[in-house]
Amino acid sequence: MFEKDSFERQFTDMIHDGFIFIDTMGIIQIYNSKAKEIFGIDYKPEYSHSSGKIEKGDIVIIADSCIGKDDGGLSPESLKYIGIRNSNIKTGDAIVAVGSYCDDRRLVPKYVYSSSDRLHDKLELEGMYHGIHISSSIDFENGIVAVTAGQDTYKIEFVKCIGHMVVLDAATKKMKFYQTKGYTARGEDINALLKGKEFRSKGNDTELFDVIGKNVFEIHNGNSTIKEFYEAAVGNDIRYTDEYKEINGRPTICSLHPVDKNGKRTGAVLIIKDISEIKKIISERDEALQNLFRMERKLSDEEATEKLLPDLAGDSREITNVKRLALKAAKSNSTVLILGESGTGKSMLAKAIHENSSYCNNPFIAVNCSSIPETLLESELFGYEGGAFTGAKTGGKIGLFEAAQNGTLFLDEIGEISMSLQSKLLQVLQDKSYYKVGSKDIKRIDARIIVATNRNLEEEVQKGRFREDLYYRINVFPIWMPPLRERREDIYSLVRNILPRVCERTGCGDKGISGEALRLLYSYDYPGNVRELENILERAVNMAEGKTIFSSHLAVKRNRQQNKAGAKGLRKLKEIINDAEKEAIEEAIAANNGDYKSAIMALDIGKTAFYEKVKKHNIII
Helix, strand or coil: CCCCCCHHHHHHHCCCCEEEEECCCCEEEEECHHHHHHCCCCCCCCCCECCECCCCCCEEEEEECCCCCCCCCCCHHHHHHHCCCCCCCCCCCEEEEEEECCCCCCCCCEEEEECCCCCCCEEEEEEEECCEEEEEEEECCCCEEEEEECCEEEEEECCCCCEEEEEECCCCCCEEEECCCCCCCCCCCHHHHHCCCCECCECCCCCCCCCCCCEHHHHCCCCHHHHHHHHHHHCCCCCEEEEEEEECCEEEEEEEEEEEECCEEEEEEEEEEECHHHHHHHHHHHHHHHHHHHHHHHCCHHHHHHHHCCCCCCCCHHHHHHHHHHHHHHCCCCCEEEECCCCCCHHHHHHHHHHCCCCCCCCEEEEECCCCCHHHHHHHHHEECCCCCCCCCCCCEECHHHHCCCCEEEEECHHHCCHHHHHHHHHHHHHCEEECECCCCEEECCCEEEEEECCCHHHHHHCCCCCHHHHHHHCCEEEECCCHHHCHHHHHHHHHHHHHHHHHHHCCCCCEECHHHHHHHHHCCCCCHHHHHHHHHHHHHHHCCCCEECHHHCCCCCCHHHHHHHHHCCCCHHHHHHHHHHHHHHHHHHHCCCCHHHHHHHHCCCHHHHHHHHHHCCCCC
């Protein structure tokens, strides 16, 4: 129905979910790359072997997490092929075993098993068999099955059930077959091979297994989902969206849609989402947390943050927490999501994470997604081939993903990109690969991704303006940058950090700031956050003719409480004295750069009286 390199095939390969189309005969016409990945059909094996079948005397090693499930319907009786005859072993039990295939010599097999209601975290078998060191294990907690024969290990990850097998040649004791992902689709399950079915060859020179043109029941065993798929294709009105289904032993979320043309049924489409992707994301989170907990034990948080993140000024509880998270994020390879209002310093935080990471000696590429027109953003990110569109450079152009290779790519204001570009970005983050505009050649990316936004992405998801799956993909390691009004105690530190840089940049010479001016800065709300504070100081530096910045040089409104008090008329004398006392103490502390002993001397009061007044006025020191 479709040509080998048809447009439909190219288009469906770009879809993030698995996509399978069968005609009214149940013949597979489209089976996109994601579906092949989910079911292991395009899996590239580490080891090579020729085609063949299990023969008398071959050493067979089995690791089956659930007898009868995802092993081709293996029964306990079928274990007799490797010499196991134990009536206590039941369907549903787990077993790891090694034995000699159909051997008349009555060689004793080795095995351990566990009943389905008494499974442990791990089932293991280890020892010598025919002079070969054999080790076989099923790790139920982490979903890993592994078989070691001699020096080689054959490992498969699984979600629910697995039937793993390795075969060694009777004469040479060399590996002649081992299971890989997709063994069910290839018809190479344990039960079939024990009963004499031939297996395919593996390796770089082996022709890829092509499912196009095959009956769907050849590739997927006839469970209820595949039967429904076929029934919908032949004409029955069966359809559903996002339902939990198991296919080839893998838990999935499926959507089934019949396909009609001119009122006549032409087939059906099955769309598959792999639940195991969620497990992968959780694993990334766990790995990030474990790395960071180890780091916490090695470093004193306060000393480390001051030394490694000098540009993130402040020692408030809020910014200290940000610094701790930044150092943890720097030691992880997970995607970081920086949240916060405009001007809070998200770009500076991203740069600090990069500079303290393993990517620090490689490029840091930053792009503001809201500053580039939608029509150009895709080509800027992915690059393009020459002649890809009108106005394209003859030699093409590399994209920002390519420019950031082995370094860090910072995508600021990610909440501004369109839904179509969100879909492509999701595929890059998921598969670590992308296509240049106008190219059919896939490019791989090895770069740290940091994203930022001033939007509430949860609300954007609810309103349908941001993809939910992309949100979960980028929300692996979130860091919230608090607005300046929520960490006012950092204003003094920020001023000390920013003012010298502003003076140097403007060429106005070194300038200081008065206590009254600092108090005014402290009382302001900063809707523009740290960026606004820097702009206020730059204007003040240019306005101040002398060496000191006074409150009159600051483009800052007086705080609202003062204005309201003035509007209501005169206040009581006690209130005025209390406010004046509080202002004097705050100005003395600021003028002496937080040195409390010098502030006490300047105020000419006793140490006990000073701390009593600090407590009385709730002054933060």
